[in-house]
Amino acid sequence: MILVINTSGAGLEFVLDSHYKTVAVEKQSLALPTETEKFLTECGATWRDITAIGVVTGPGSFTGIRMGIAYAKGLAMGLGVPVVGISAFDLYLRATPEAFVAIDSGRGDFFVASQQHEPCTMTIEQVETEQMKCPRTVGHKPFDLKLAPAIVADKIARGAVEPVRPMYLRPSYAEEAKKDKKC
Numbered sequence: 001m002i003l004v005i006n007t008s009g010a011g012l013e014f015v016l017d018s019h020y021k022t023v024a025v026e027k028q029s030l031a032l033p034t035e036t037e038k039f040l041t042e043c044g045a046t047w048r049d050i051t052a053i054g055v056v057t058g059p060g061s062f063t064g065i066r067m068g069i070a071y072a073k074g075l076a077m078g079l080g081v082p083v084v085g086i087s088a089f090d091l092y093l094r095a096t097p098e099a100f101v102a103i104d105s106g107r108g109d110f111f112v113a114s115q116q117h118e119p120c121t122m123t124i125e126q127v128e129t130e131q132m133k134c135p136r137t138v139g140h141k142p143f144d145l146k147l148a149p150a151i152v153a154d155k156i157a158r159g160a161v162e163p164v165r166p167m168y169l170r171p172s173y174a175e176e177a178k179k180d181k182k183c
Helices: 028-042 062-079 089-097 124-133 144-159 171-179
Strands: 001-004 012-016 019-023 050-059 083-087 101-102 110-113 120-122 137-138
Touching: 001 028, 001 101, 001 144, 012 028, 012 144, 019 028, 028 062, 050 062, 050 089, 050 144, 062 083, 083 089, 083 144, 089 101, 089 110, 089 144, 101 124, 110 124, 120 124
Parallel strands: 001 050, 050 083, 101 137
Antiparallel strands: 001 012, 012 019, 101 110, 110 120
């Protein structure tokens, strides 16, 4: 069974086989271990049933992504199973392969990707031009995390399991502030 964890947004999301759960929480870091255990119990599964762990690597909440990856890596190490990173772009493009993915960053630009574009940031003007090269634009609605176990299984089958790293498409606020404050 493949357990998938998403901490890239405001709450927590889990998938295990056909089971899906979203949990609204105030503090992801405090709730993640407890909610993961509860989810497994609700699914009638145990830790021994887990054969791989998928984790959303971004783009999304800087702190949430780092925490989710650290938790997934710790679980995987303890269970002796692979951990596989999945980006939001993987999920959107699995559902709509020919799409142009444009996710509003909330900071005046967009995180984008498509079959023709590696993940990057673009201005609205660039998005308006580039999205015309694809038949559809997605990213304005949440991705479907239920697609993640198949993506994880495909990556494992292809031997495409790489070290899981957060997907940062631009510097954090702290890094930007440090650049702005030159000594």
